Amino acid sequence: MEEFVFLKPRKMKHPVNGMTLEYLEKQSAIAALLVSNDGKKGYFVEQFRPGIKENSLEVIAGLIDEGEVPEDALYREVREEGGYSREDYDIIYEEKKPLAISPGYTEEKLSLYILKLKDKANQKELKLDEGEDLTGKWFDFDEILEKSQDFKTFYLVKIYKYLGK
Template structure:
């Protein structure tokens, strides 16, 4: 790589020139019958399934218990916030592809890990419904390694610059706090999962009893 990525310019984009999103002005009627305006961004890439994207939570374990239950997270630069973001692996769903099939494919492409089965697939969820209609599913995947931790090669597309890291689930929340101190931005979905996992542990240990 020739250097650190950075935003070089930012200009207003006419809707007719946008490839991935469009801006919409919504007029809706509120609970009291009054008409109100709302502005939002809409994806132009949504396929016939009605679901835009999928995020993958890989549960990585060893048949010999050589390492603790872990997951894989990724680091990548995101131009809209001009910063490196720590996220779950994720990707758009192709036409004719289910969210679950997309999860299996994207996990290999972004991390190199191959899941042997799908544990669970969430309902359709949204992240920022006051801003956009973008939606997604979260798919929980099982990855079982024969022994020690492996680092398979990702199959990144041109223009993708992703760094993957495997982190023990028990350490994930503290690792994300460390990322914040290093100047990274943590994705909300990953942060919420890590905090929830840590909170569940604390509840189980009787901290709030």
């Protein structure tokens, strides 16, 4: 089996019954819903995802690098994938603690944010990582719920609507 870069299969013994459990060691990540300054649209990126073998519309997201805190990853990813600097938006929602994505399957936890652009925010050129192939577009929230099958996107849009911001 070839060596994986982001996923590392692991085994451990169940602490009570001794059964062998399999899981993936994986970096944690951030996800951010970027909301327009009028609160009516969100910025979503489209990129190919191997798990569904097609393009996916999603909120901005990315891995938390070793030694990095979630907020630093947030600022970096929003700049890279959205073209906005931290001075361009306010954090209007932050999940109280990182959430386990699939606790029976992976160690990954996701730090979730909702950001609202300030009135004078100007989008800059994207700074994508090498090999990253994505495009961004603004969508109405109801429209994205119909188009996206991504859980983190669905969750953050529903939280935003629940908050009534």
